[in-house]
Amino acid sequence: MRAHVSDTGNKSDRELCDYLEQFLTPQRLQRIDEVLSNRTRHLTVVLEDVFQAHNISAVLRSSDAFGVQDVHVIENYNPFETHSKIALGTDRWLTIHRYQDEADPRQVCVDTLRRQGYRLVGTSPHGRTTTISELSVDEPVALIFGGEKEGVTEELLEECDERVFIPMYGFVESLNISVAAAISLNELTTRMRQSDIDWRLDEDEADELRRQWIRTSVRHIEAIERRFFEG
Template structure:
């Protein structure tokens, strides 16, 4: 869709939401980022999927890239119809395809693992370029295909007897740390004007009842 059409349709749809709702959408979009994104490999527990989605939304992380070559990522219906409609989910059948696409888009591939001489979380250089943080499945963690293709490795320092954390806890700790660091940096981490316009249209469509019929009126289709 051309930018002029996006803007015109968005302006038309605005009349079908309250001014408070619209202002909230625009406020949240002003705080969203694609400089940091999340990568998930074969996460299958709905509870963990739900928690990760909620954390991404809360931290302002817009994009989640999901590898499903062994397990399908399946949050519960309530969350799928709630939190995830504000997020952009990209699904892949192989880790190789996901990594190739992300690297082509300019992302550093950062694998979370206690192995491979990882960088401690607090030492991650967030200003070195856009990055995707990969987390693995609940039992085995990241597989070798991701680890072998990563540009960097990251670990959450731990000081007790446990050697690993639940995936949703790990993702929450990493995102809170790196997003906080990003917002204090000199990096231009916000969405572009065009990205905000595209997402606002998408969000309006998902918020308005009978939006298909309303759009037909906009286009003069009976």
């Protein structure tokens, strides 16, 4: 990883991280390391044109709760917005990838995920589908959720390797996206953690996130960093 370079000299990210640790309690540092040990990129979430901020925020909160680090957001029509009282700051701890300025944000997202080795799985009750409990987690999975009214678009479903649904036994035919995401992530991450899959972050990924999270956790970070680089 490239070292941080300042105008007043060269100091590495690791040196900065070591310096910033003194501004956090041992309990806070322990919590950061504990969360890091349970983070994964084996499973990632994709949101396609989700409209309501409270739904986006609830999915982010569930992603953080179940240890999923990355969320990919396709913004063909609807902008990415969060609701602070629902997200509760969880977006600070996640890596959010936004696809909005390209000619075809959907295709750019698909191509990116495929390059990273993900199997694309669309959530849909229609077409050839399998239940969420039957979905294999042996390979990296990108779980795709669509907008509130139409769900995942046909264009994106055509790109998917598989479709999954959550079985329901009442009169309703669908669940709110935030509920569906929570149920799906609970199911998949539970089975993933119980398996022999190497689902954890590698050392470089964990180190990079640890530095980011420490920086996020320190109050008045700009002034403290300025003193560090000028010292």
